[in-house]
Amino acid sequence: MKETSRTDVLQTPKNWPHAIAAYTQPRVLQVLALGFASGLPLLLTYSTLSAWLATNGVRRAAIGTFALVGIPYSFKFLWSPLIDRVPPPLPLGRRRGWGITIQILLIGAVLALGSCNPRHNLPLMAALAVLVAFLSASQDIVIDAWRVESLSSDEQAPGAAMIQSGYRIGMLASGAGGLFLAAYAGWFAAYATMAALLALGLLVFWFGPEPEVPARVSRTGESGWSAIRHAFSTAVIGPFRDFTQRPLWPVILIAIFGYKMGEAMAGVMSTPLYISLGFTLPEIATASKVFGFFSIVTGALIGGVVTTRYGIRRSLILCGVLQSIGNLFFVLQAVGGHRIGYLALCVTAENLTGAMAGTALITWLSKLCSPAFTATQFALLSSLASLSRTVVASSGGVLSEKIGWAKFFLLTSLVGLPAILLILWVGPRNDFRKADSPGDGAGGESEGAIPASEL
Structure with a gap:
């Protein structure tokens, strides 16, 4: 068969x-x-x-x-x-x-x-x-x-x-x-x-079941520093070497880093925006806890359905565009001022679209991991994806002071678009398959990364 x-x-x-x-x-x-x-x-x-x-x-x-x-x-x-x-x-x-x-x-x-x-x-x-x-x-x-x-x-x-x-x-x-x-x-x-x-x-x-993954071949007959060097190379260097064998891997890393950058910038400055418009802390908390929680869960589930239906690459693009559109609701809030209805709409749109994009991104990162290094590679890729929250989003306060709320949030809706363009560019030009990796992963066969054309 x-x-x-x-x-x-x-x-x-x-x-x-x-x-x-x-x-x-x-x-x-x-x-x-x-x-x-x-x-x-x-x-x-x-x-x-x-x-x-x-x-x-x-x-x-x-x-x-x-x-x-x-x-x-x-x-x-x-x-x-x-x-x-x-x-x-x-x-x-x-x-x-x-x-x-x-x-x-x-x-x-x-x-x-x-x-x-x-x-x-x-x-x-x-x-x-x-x-x-x-x-x-x-x-x-x-x-x-x-x-x-x-x-x-x-x-x-x-x-x-x-x-x-x-x-x-x-x-x-x-x-x-x-x-x-x-x-x-x-x-x-x-x-x-x-x-x-x-x-x-x-x-x-x-x-639950123990995942079936390919058995790794261990080298015998080594001792002392030779065994230590081999263990270090396999455990630490191996995940990096494996990932860098993929065509256009630097472009993939840049796309991962920038995919949720705009959402991160907007999220850091959302509460300061609400406070500057005169919303009270109870109003902000109610909107965040009620509308925010349910819209995040709903968005995550919708993102899973969309990604299953259309595949990873098209879903990354679709959800990424929707995520950028979601940030535009902050512009509506900044222009509209202190309106509870706008606050509920803004929190719902931002969390709904952000969660959809988050599901597509997590699925992509999961597919990029090789079974021999799943824990290490996913930890590294997910850390890279969240790094923009720390490195870039911290500049949100300075930018918003210089250009104003409306222009700042308009900028956050555009920041993630280069990552989407990179995903468009990588897709038809890259093939992540390895000659010895045709498996499904869950079925115990060897698995490499999937073709970029299917992302």
């Missing part, structure tokens, strides 16, 4: 019922649960923790310093090669073993953090918060690798949508849910409840 390659699968058009039905697949639903576990710890070391410290009289300078505990999220690619190559402590498979190990440690760390007293154990709380962030970032590495390797080609886009949706639901649980629990039952009860909810991801890894 002829093997069906990933390329063949992607070249088959998918109708709308097929695209929507992908969300009912068991593994796609498992990704939703893992996304929930991924998003849950974030606010436990960020806004929820800040609220806990503030209510206990901790100085604002100390609270601001606690923001540094999130550094592991930005540098998780540094230890991702270890998760790719080092056998896990629990012999349950490469992904399941590491996933269960890390989540057990994470549950314990969250419980320990929740048992602290900010008035007496502030240094210990800081250390535990860093540990929670480190384990949470490590968990993200495993979850992303499990998702990419476990899902078939048809399920990658719905999986990207589910990971975003689950992540947002997890943030809502640990953010608003954590504050609600703390108000009525105390901070330890809030953190203990969040630790218990993390068991949802633990159950997925325990009962």
